[in-house]
Amino acid sequence: MKEIFKRHPRYAHAPEAFEGMPDNLWVRCPQCRELLYAKEQESTLRVCSKCKYHFPVSAHERIAMTVDEDSFREYGQGVRAADPLGFRSPSQNYSEKLTEYAQEAGTNEAFIYGTARIEGQDVVIGAVEFKFCGGSMGAAAGEKIARAMDLAVEKRYPLVIFAAGGGARMQEGVISLMQMAKTLAALDRLRDAGLPFFSVMVDPCLGGTTASYAMMGDVTIAEPGAYIGFAGKRVIEQTIRQKLPQNAARAEFLQEHGMVDLVVPRAELPATLGRLVRLFVSCNREERRPVGEPARV
Amino acid sequence: MKEIFKRHPRYAHAPEAFEGMPDNLWVRCPQCRELLYAKEQESTLRVCSKCKYHFPVSAHERIAMTVDEDSFREYGQGVRAADPLGFRSPSQNYSEKLTEYAQEAGTNEAFIYGTARIEGQDVVIGAVEFKFCGGSMGAAAGEKIARAMDLAVEKRYPLVIFAAGGGARMQEGVISLMQMAKTLAALDRLRDAGLPFFSVMVDPCLGGTTASYAMMGDVTIAEPGAYIGFAGKRVIEQTIRQKLPQNAARAEFLQEHGMVDLVVPRAELPATLGRLVRLFVSCNREERRPVGEPARV
Amino acid sequence: MVSLLEFETTLRPLESELEEARRVGGNGHVDSAQERLTDQLRRIYSDLTPWQKVQVARHRERPYTLDYLQWGFTDFVELHGDRSFAEDRAIIGGPALLNGRSVMVIGHQKGRDTRENISRNFGMPHPEGYRKAERLMRQAEHFGMPVVTMVDTPGANAGLSDEERGQAEAIASSIATMLALRVPTVAVVIGEGGSGGALAIAVADRILMLEHAVFTVASPEAAASILWRDAGKASEAANNMRITAQDLKYFGLVDDIIPEPVGGAHRDHAAAASSVASAINSCLQGLSELPIDELLAARYAKYRNIAFFSE
C-alpha cells in the first residue's frame, strides 16, 4: 500500500486517512488537522465534522452509503487481471503484485458493480476501488466497467458509477490504454438505449478515467474537494514550472470551468441521485433513434 | 449614402473607397494612403497593390470576380422590401428610404443571388449588397437568402454566399430579427440534402449576419482584414471601456480564435472555391440521413 | 409594497389610504381601500405605452427564470457548464417536473441585487452560456424531454473576449440546434427579449409572451441613438418599434399572450408563475400529440414563412 503512495506523492495525505489508525480511538483530519472520534466516522459518512473534508472510502462503502439498505447485488466478481505482457520491473513482478492488491483492497479488481436501488428505483451501480493498484483501468477493470454498462442496457436501468483513479495501468501497456476505447464503446450502447449515465467523480479522478467514460456522464457529479483532471498535479507543475494553487483542478474549480454539473456532498448524494433518476426516467423516452445511428456524445 | 456612415462611424474610411473619386484618375488607399491609378483597380480586383487592402466592392462585382465569365444568372430580382411597421423617425421615412437605397445600390434589395459556375462546376451563389441599407437583413433580404438556399437544394448545387452587413434592419423590428431564424431554417434543409455551404465573410460582417447563417458555413472563409464579429467595434469599446487593438475581430484574429477556416485573398478565391467544390462534391455522399433527422450544425 | 415606477405615482395616495385603513382597522375600510388601489392599478396597466412596458419588463422585482421554476415547477435540478470553457450564470438550465412530466427548462437569469447581477452579468450571456443551453437542448432531445425556454435578457454580452470565444457562432449554433430539435419546444418571453441574444433560445414551436414583456430587434436606447440621434429619445423609439406582446401577436410573431396579475407580474410571483406554467402545459399537451416529423415540418414552415415583402 505504502508503495503506491510513494509513487503518487500527490496523494500524500491519503495513507493516514486510509489506515484510519485502527488501534486508536481517534483519526486526524488531513485537511484541518482536527482529531475526530473514530467511532463517529461511520455516522458522518467519513466526512470531517469541522472542515467537511471527505475522507477516502472503499468502493463497497461508497455503494453502501448511496443505495437503499441491503439492495446491492454484486456481479462479475470472478473477473481478474491477467499479466498479458509478463511485466517485470525492479520494483515489481506484476503477477505477484496482483495478489497483493487483492488482499489490500478486498476486491478482485479495481472496479466492482452490480444492481441496487436508490430511493426505491432500480439502478446499475459501480465504483472504482482505489486501493487496488490506484484504481487503474487494467483489462479486467475495463471489462467490468463495460459489463456494468451492458448490464444497464440489458435490464434497462440507469447507470451510476463512482469514477476514480488515474486510468492507465502501465503494467498492461497499450492493452490498458485501449480500455478507454472499450468503455466508451460500451457506453455508446447505453446511449443508444436512451438510458442515463450519472458519473460521480471522487478524489482523485484523472487521466484515462476522466478522458474516457467518467467525463461522458449525462450528468457529471463531483465530490467536494476532489482532484479531477487530465493530468496529475505534479505533471502539471512540471509543465508550467510553478506550484498549482490549492483549489486548482478541484471539484469546485471544474464546475466553474463548465466540466461538472453538480458538486454534491456525500450526505446529499442519495437524494440527488434519486431525484435525477426520477427526472430522467419519468420522461419515458420513446426509442426514436434508429439502431446504429451515431451517438451525439 | 453619407448618412449610413455617419451612423456607423466604424466604417469611417469606406465612403472614400466606395465613391472611388469618379472624376479622378486616382484613388487613395484608406489603409496605407497610397495613391492608386483608378484604371488599374479593376485588374487588381480592387486590392491595393502596396498594402493589399481589400477595397469594398459591390455584390455584382464580387460575383463577377469569382465565377466563370458570364456564367451568373440572377434569380429573385422582383423581391422588394415592404414597410410592415409603417416606420417613421425624424431622420427617415422608411418607405421613402427604400427607393433611395435601391438607387444608390443598383439592386432591389440588400442581397442578390443566382446560379453560376466556378471552374466549370455549378453552384448557387449570392452576395450581400452593403450599399443597400448597410447590407441589413430585412424581410426581403432574408427571403432572398432563404430562396438561394432553396434553389441550391432544388438544383442540388453547392452554395456560396458572400456574407456582410450588420444583420438587423431596425425599421422592420422583430420581423427583421426573425430572418436569422428563417435563414437558419432554410439552411437546415440544405444540410439535410447533404450539400455544402461555403460562407465567405467580407468587411464588415456582424450581428445578425454572423449570428445566423454566415458562421454556419461548412467551410467559413474570410477576406483578409475583414471585421467579423458579433458586436461592432464601437459597441465593444463601450462595453470594455477601452480602445480595441487594430487587429481585434479582423479575419486573421478570428482564424487564430478558431472561427474561420481560411483567410483567402480576393485573387485566390476562385481557385480555393473551385477546389472546395471538387472535394465536397466528389465524395458523392449518399443520403444516409433520414428526412427530418436533426441536423448537427 | 413593491417599488413604484414613474407612471405609477398616482398609486401613492391610494397606498397610503390602504395603510391607514389597516392601521385603523375595520374590514370594510380595508377592502374598499384595496379595491380602489386595484382599480387604479388595473386602469394604469390596461393602457401602458410601449416605453412603460419596457420599464415593467425591466422592473427589478419582476420574476425571473428561477422564480418561475420555484413557483411553477417541481424537482428542478440545475445543471452547469458548457463542457469546454466555463459555467455562465446568465443562463441557467436543467430538468424539472411540470405536471408530472420531465421537461428541460433553460432561461436567462438576471440578478436580484448588485452582487448577484455581477455574478450573472445582468442576464447577458457569454458564448459559454449559449453553449450550455445548446448542450442541455441536445440532452433533452436525447431523453425525449420537451424543452421550455424563458427569455429575459438585455442582449448577449459584447466584449472582446466574447468575440474571441465566438459569440456569433454560439448564438447561430444555438438557434440552428433549437430549430432542429426532435422534441416539442415552447419559449416564453418573460421580460426583455433583447435581440439575437434572446432569439438564441426563443425559436420554439410556440412563442408565448407575458402581457407586459417586450421583444426588440435593438434596445430602444440604441435605436434612439442611431435613428433619433439622441439616446434620450428611447421612449419615442420604443413607441415606434412594435415591441410589445400585443404588436408581435398582431404580426403573427408570437403565438399567445399570457395575462399578468393586476399591476404586473412583479406584484405576484406565484400567480404569474402559475399562469405561465399552465400556459406552457397546455402548449406541450397539444404539441405532444403531433408525430415528431409533423411537428418539425410545422416548425420549419413557421420560421421559413416569416415574410413581409412585395414581389
Added chain:
Amino acid sequence: MVSLLEFETTLRPLESELEEARRVGGNGHVDSAQERLTDQLRRIYSDLTPWQKVQVARHRERPYTLDYLQWGFTDFVELHGDRSFAEDRAIIGGPALLNGRSVMVIGHQKGRDTRENISRNFGMPHPEGYRKAERLMRQAEHFGMPVVTMVDTPGANAGLSDEERGQAEAIASSIATMLALRVPTVAVVIGEGGSGGALAIAVADRILMLEHAVFTVASPEAAASILWRDAGKASEAANNMRITAQDLKYFGLVDDIIPEPVGGAHRDHAAAASSVASAINSCLQGLSELPIDELLAARYAKYRNIAFFSE
C-alpha cells in the same frame, strides 16, 4: 545526409566512403559504396530494440502528417479552428483527395525546427485541437467522407489552462465521436503514439502502424521514473512495455504494419508516403464495401472485445 542516431554510428565510415567515391567519380565505385551503406542500414533497422525505435519514431527528420499529405495525397485544403476558442496547430486537418476519393485527413503535427515546434507545441494538442478534430470528423461523416488519421504525439498537453478548458473531456469526446462515426475510418501511427492524446484520434476501423513507430501507455521516461524509480532507465522501460508495431500486432491491437524505406521513413519521405497512401487506400476499399451498419457493428466488436483477463 540525414542526422545519425547513436546506434547508427557504424554508418559514418560507409557514408564517408560513398562521399569519397562520388568525389572521385566512377559509377561502379559509387554503386558499391551505396550498396554497402544500404546493407548496413538494412542490418541495423532489421533488428532495432524498442528503445531504438522510440528514437527513430522521434527522429527530427521523420515525415510528419503534412509530409504524408504532400507526397501521398492531392488537393489538401487545411481547415482551421474548433469554432469556440482557438486554432491549435498541433493537430491539423482537412479534406484531400486519395486516389480520386475525398477523404478527411486529421493528424498530429510536429514542427521541423524550434520556431515551428513552439507554434505547434511539439505536437502536443490542447483541448481545442481535439475539438477541431471532432468537428472535422463530424463534417466528414455528414458529407460521407472516410476519415484518415495520422497519429504522432508525445501526448496531450498537460498545463493548468488545459485543465481549465477540459483536456479530459475533449479527449473522451473525440474518442466517443470517432467510435460512432458512420463512415469508414483508418488510423496510421506514423511516429509516436503517446497515450490518451494519441488514442483520441486513433480508434479507427483499422489501425495501421509504420514499421518503426511506437504506441505507449505512458512515455518510457515517465514509466521509468515511476516503475524503475529512475528516469534514466527509459530504455529498460521501453524494452519491457511492448510498444512496437510488431508487439502490438502480436496482441491484435494493430491491424497491419506498413514497411518503411530502408533505414527508416526519415530517409525517404516520398517512398514512405507512397506506402502509407497505398495501405490506406486498400483499407478504405475494403471498408467501403461493407454496409455502414455492419461496419459499425464490427467496429464496436473490435473495441468492446479488447480483453486480457481471467474469469
